[in-house]
Amino acid sequence: AQSVTQLGSHVSVSEGALVLLRCNYSSSVPPYLFWYVQYPNQGLQLLLKYTTGATLVKGINGFEAEFKKSETSFHLTKPSAHMSDAAEYFCAVRYTGTASKLTFGTGTRLQVTL
């Protein structure tokens, strides 16, 4: 069965520190990969996505992620955390050639401290 694993349900970083949120997927075929963010009392917003081409993708708010096929990973990073980055982050996959549904990880809540 296809699955997405996000290591760490809660991550805390200091303002200005590196943000690293991990995501691994299981699939024999490279899927489309997404990171969504949910700010308090809001819906899911797309941060970035990988479909084809360059494996390092840049998204909004200074976030980026790198697709590593050999590691079946799509970790999300940001060089310097800001207080406004505090939110819940979801990694998701969409398998090409099959149903268009998204399969999500369990989410990682990011806390940014002073």
Next chain:
Amino acid sequence: EAGVTQFPSHSVIEKGQTVTLRCDPISGHDNLYWYRRVMGKEIKFLLHFVKESKQDESGMPNNRFLAERTGGTYSTLKVQPAELEDSGVYFCASDAPTSSEQFFGPGTRLTVL
């Protein structure tokens, strides 16, 4: 351009009652999806409409859930009768046929007491 909208934003009902959630997708989006997040767990797919047809309903938990999309525009998700385990946040999303990105609504938080 208006985004995906959902109504109501919150609903609190008693076990055994009926609740109907509504989703209005982005205009022109043929694909409409329902997802649910039960507290502390992952967001799970419920079903997928292409226009008014159910393309994939493999995620629907049981026959207490009924989804419709008459006319291929807005969709409703009815839970009847509601059970305690139905509590959670119900998200709706839509996309165009050739798009890789799904656009999500703000969700409906359902609490069954």
